[in-house]
Amino acid sequence: MTYQYAYPHPAVTTDVAVFTLQNQQLQLLLVRRARAPYAGSWALPGGFLDIREDLEACARRELLEETGVSDLYIEQLYTFGHPERDPRERVISVTYYALVPSDRTRLHPGSDAADAAWFAIDDLPDLAFDHAAIIELARERLAAKTLYSTIIFQLMPETFTLSELQSVYEILRREQLDKRNFRKWILGLDRLEETGAKRRNGNHRPAKIYRVKNPGLIEYIR
Amino acid sequence: MTYQYAYPHPAVTTDVAVFTLQNQQLQLLLVRRARAPYAGSWALPGGFLDIREDLEACARRELLEETGVSDLYIEQLYTFGHPERDPRERVISVTYYALVPSDRTRLHPGSDAADAAWFAIDDLPDLAFDHAAIIELARERLAAKTLYSTIIFQLMPETFTLSELQSVYEILRREQLDKRNFRKWILGLDRLEETGAKRRNGNHRPAKIYRVKNPGLIEYIR
DNA sequence: GTTACTAAGTGTTAAACATACACTATATAA
DNA sequence: TTATATAGTGTATGTTTAACACTTAGTAAC
Numbered sequence: 087m088t089y090q091y092a093y094p095h096p097a098v099t100t101d102v103a104v105f106t107l108q109n110q111q112l113q114l115l116l117v118r119r120a121r122a123p124y125a126g127s128w129a130l131p132g133g134f135l136d137i138r139e140d141l142e143a144c145a146r147r148e149l150l151e152e153t154g155v156s157d158l159y160i161e162q163l164y165t166f167g168h169p170e171r172d173p174r175e176r177v178i179s180v181t182y183y184a185l186v187p188s189d190r191t192r193l194h195p196g197s198d199a200a201d202a203a204w205f206a207i208d209d210l211p212d213l214a215f216d217h218a219a220i221i222e223l224a225r226e227r228l229a230a231k232t233l234y235s236t237i238i239f240q241l242m243p244e245t246f247t248l249s250e251l252q253s254v255y256e257i258l259r260r261e262q263l264d265k266r267n268f269r270k271w272i273l274g275l276d277r278l279e280e281t282g283a284k285r286r287n288g289n290h291r292p293a294k295i296y297r298v299k300n301p302g303l304i305e306y307i308r
Numbered sequence: 309m310t311y312q313y314a315y316p317h318p319a320v321t322t323d324v325a326v327f328t329l330q331n332q333q334l335q336l337l338l339v340r341r342a343r344a345p346y347a348g349s350w351a352l353p354g355g356f357l358d359i360r361e362d363l364e365a366c367a368r369r370e371l372l373e374e375t376g377v378s379d380l381y382i383e384q385l386y387t388f389g390h391p392e393r394d395p396r397e398r399v400i401s402v403t404y405y406a407l408v409p410s411d412r413t414r415l416h417p418g419s420d421a422a423d424a425a426w427f428a429i430d431d432l433p434d435l436a437f438d439h440a441a442i443i444e445l446a447r448e449r450l451a452a453k454t455l456y457s458t459i460i461f462q463l464m465p466e467t468f469t470l471s472e473l474q475s476v477y478e479i480l481r482r483e484q485l486d487k488r489n490f491r492k493w494i495l496g497l498d499r500l501e502e503t504g505a506k507r508r509n510g511n512h513r514p515a516k517i518y519r520v521k522n523p524g525l526i527e528y529i530r
Numbered sequence: 531g532t533t534a535c536t537a538a539g540t541g542t543t544a545a546a547c548a549t550a551c552a553c554t555a556t557a558t559a560a
Numbered sequence: 561t562t563a564t565a566t567a568g569t570g571t572a573t574g575t576t577t578a579a580c581a582c583t584t585a586g587t588a589a590c
Contacts, residue, residue: 088312094359095317098389098400137316137398141389165387165402167320167363176359178320178400180387249567266569267549289558290566471538488540489578511587512536532590539584547576555568560561 096167096176100145101132101217103163103224104155106186107241111206112257114221115186115193116213117152118201123173124214130221131202132179145182153202154194159240159304160184163224171216179215183224189243232258236277236305239298245281247293248272275307318389318398322367323354323439325385325446326377328408329463333428334479336443337408337415338435339374340423345395346436352443353424354401367404375424376416381462381526382406385446393438401437405446411465454480458499458527461520467503469515470494497529 104115116128133148135141142160150156160182167178195202205211207225210218231237232255241254252268272278277299284292326337338350355370357363364382372378382404389400417424427433429447432440453459454477463476474490494500499521506514 088314089316090310090312091317091319092310093356094311095313096320096357096359097313098318098320134315135318135389135400137318138391140391141387141400162386164384165363167357167402169360169362178357178363178402180389180400247567264550265567266551269568270570271548284557286557288566289560289564291556291558291568293567469538486579487538488580491539492541493577508586510536511534513538513585513587515538534589535587537584537586540582541580543579545576545578547574549574550572551570553569555566557566558564560563 094176096178097172098135099132099177099179100135100141100148100182101130101179101220102145102149102160102182102184103130103221104149104153104158104184104186105207105224105228105241106191106204107188107254107257108191108204109206110253110257111208112225113191113204114207114210115153115155116203116205116211117195118203119214127214128205128211129214130181130217132181135180141180142182145180145184149184152195154192155186155190157190158184158186159237163220163227166216166220168216179220181220181224183227185228185237185240187241187243229258229260234306234308236275236303236307239277239301240304242298245283245295245297247285247295248278249293251296275305277303277305316398318400319394320357321354321399321401322357322363322370322404323352323401323442324367324371324382324404324406325352325443326371326375326380326406326408327429327446327450327463328413328426329410329476329479330413330426331428332475332479333430334447335413335426336429336432337375337377338425338427338433339417340425341436349436350427350433351436352403352439354403357402363402364404367402367406371406374417376414377408377412379412380406380408381459385442385449388438388442390438401442403442403446405449407450407459407462409463409465451480451482456528456530458497458525458529461499461523462526464520467505467517467519469507469517470500471515473518497527499525499527 106113117131119125119127119129131149131152135144163181163183165180193202248269252263256263278296279299281295281297283295285295286292328335339353341347341349341351353371353374357366385403385405387402415424470491474485478485500518501521503517503519505517507517508514
């Protein structure tokens, strides 16, 4: 069966840049392409839009099918449509970025992709299509959001120490922050509470453990 | 001639929300639809992507064809793709917003649309498709940009007074600003220079006329 | 030509916020 | 007991923002 149109139609895909934090590094989720073009290359999870499917639903579905990751924070990033960006046919890609807390990064790659894996953001393999540009834009957007939004809490596990949280901000902004000023600022947002527990983690004083007060809420700050 | 695909393809359009300032009001450019669906309704200028055409080029082309407006500041806004947003077929709309200085708002509507006109943003007619939602998002984006970017200069004519510039900020932010604080802040950006001329405009003291120092430059501020 | 009117133009003060900076506390391990 | 490593804490200074009212220089009306 084929589908006919009076005028040529581009294909539409969604692609998602999924970030998490592991080993004190910002990590990105990639899938190895099973088929041409770019067979064997790594790429962002994503794929073709079903004709009755919402755009964000497509992004979430492809992500689930290819990597097993679901239930994450996701937001539209930008739409890429350079006429030559896919060698097969004209493809418009509506891209998203997403954040997974570091305690929910287990992968169950499905049949669509041969493999799925996390990569440190500063050590990515060669990427299919224009996916390197998509990732760079997503990283910039995320860094900018650390300045005026509480979106970063979406990257945190259930509980964490203030030092761990500070290191997330430092990784995203690519700069060191002053410990006392950071603590004053982040506690002043009134979005963290102590759990009462402490974490022993090496031969030194244990750290207080915090949780986010209202984890789903993303606020504009400053 | 028809075009065939193994899988159904959505149509892709671009739509543009073009803003300007006239009569101390924020105005938006609309076209009256000549054909069904929504024949006779007002809508954003826009139309179907040519299969070899870049997305932004499509937005600029449709705008020129339908309204005669060209050579403006344009930026991608968001991609709308609700499955039911167009009654004809599945349509993904990549939307843009654009700014025209108030001394270049002459319209030359072409054959694609029956008519084109500027409307005050607070007095829009009923709109086709989901265009009301697109406009609302564009307006919010623009208001947010007044806080951290010099994009607003793209709305200004060659020369203007500080009071005129202040009223642009007030319209976009929907709040009154203090005259002394505004002048201190805007002159502190070091992007304005006096032309030396003055504008007589009513039975009161004439205002100094300014121009933007580097009109093409859009900076992040604060 | 005096007066009424209108928007242009101009500084200071107080409060809030951001930045810079160094030592003590509490655990583990040798 | 001592060495080591990260957790945890406060102050002082500079910068930015916010609040606030009068004088100036034109036009228009009488």
